[in-house]
Amino acid sequence: AQKITQTQPGMFVQEKEAVTLDCTYDTSDPSYGLFWYKQPSSGEMIFLIYQGSYDQQNATEGRYSLNFQKARKSANLVISASQLGDSAMYFCAMREGKGSSNTGKLIFGQGTTLQVKP
Amino acid sequence: GAGVSQTPSNKVTEKGKYVELRCDPISGHTALYWYRQSLGQGPEFLIYFQGTGAADDSGLPNDRFFAVRPEGSVSTLKIQRTERGDSAVYLCASSATDRGRDTQYFGPGTRLTVL
Numbered sequence: 001a002q003k004i005t006q007t008q009p010g011m012f013v014q015e016k017e018a019v020t021l022d023c024t025y026d027t028s029d030p031s032y033g034l035f036w037y038k039q040p041s042s043g044e045m046i047f048l049i050y051q052g053s054y055d056q057q058n059a060t061e062g063r064y065s066l067n068f069q070k071a072r073k074s075a076n077l078v079i080s081a082s083q084l085g086d087s088a089m090y091f092c093a094m095r096e097g098k099g100s101s102n103t104g105k106l107i108f109g110q111g112t113t114l115q116v117k118p
Numbered sequence: 119g120a121g122v123s124q125t126p127s128n129k130v131t132e133k134g135k136y137v138e139l140r141c142d143p144i145s146g147h148t149a150l151y152w153y154r155q156s157l158g159q160g161p162e163f164l165i166y167f168q169g170t171g172a173a174d175d176s177g178l179p180n181d182r183f184f185a186v187r188p189e190g191s192v193s194t195l196k197i198q199r200t201e202r203g204d205s206a207v208y209l210c211a212s213s214a215t216d217r218g219r220d221t222q223y224f225g226p227g228t229r230l231t232v233l
Contacts, residue, residue: 004160033219045161045209045224052219091160104174104216105151108160 004109013082021077021112023092033095034075040088082116122225130231139195139228143212153209200232
């Protein structure tokens with residue numbers, strides 16, 4: 001069973017508008033972490049934002065925010081005021097817990113390609 | 119400071135040959151991870167090290183793949199008897215520890231092409 005699902009293979013957004021990239025996950029572990037990465041055409045994976053399963057508030061990092069809905073097992077990335085440089089592939093990833101902490105490997109979704117139009 | 123570096127950036131080899139891919143993590147990072155990314159897909163976990171030991175090698179596809187990190191810093195991913203299906207981008211990442219919210223920082227990857 002797929003643990004991370006990104007249902008939008010491709011998205012378009014107008015420059016300066018906001019866009020939401022969807023991510024749902026599947027885990028039975030109460031402790032986990034959710035990450036979003038950006039991968040431009042150059043290929044390097046760039047960390048954007050992190051949400052822990054026990055975090056009380058939704059994570060924010062500059063123009064990035066995470067809409068975390070624990071009961072629905074969704075962790076959507078919201079990018080505000082889109083810029084041309086935001087055009088890239090975006091990956092949602094999960095790190096599962098072992099007991100009281102989450103450790104180790106990341107499990108990635110299939111990714112969403114975002115194109116920002118001028 | 120310096121990020122994660124990987125060498126070579128590109129490697130072309132023939133089917134059946136042996137290859138080594140090198141990863142130099144961020145200084146002081148104790149956890150090091152290897153992933154493989156096929157075209158249009160998300161990265162797939164291969165193996166990770168905490169210090170010198172392999173903490174989880176559950177992602178290695180078969181016994182042709184092996185990785186070492188003898189001094190707890192640089193790591194080498196070794197692939198024996200390469201097959202065309204091994205062609206992919208091999209990504210290395212490191213993090214301060216392997217716990218909690220510690221971010222994994224990725225290198226630029228090695229693009230392996232098996233002819």
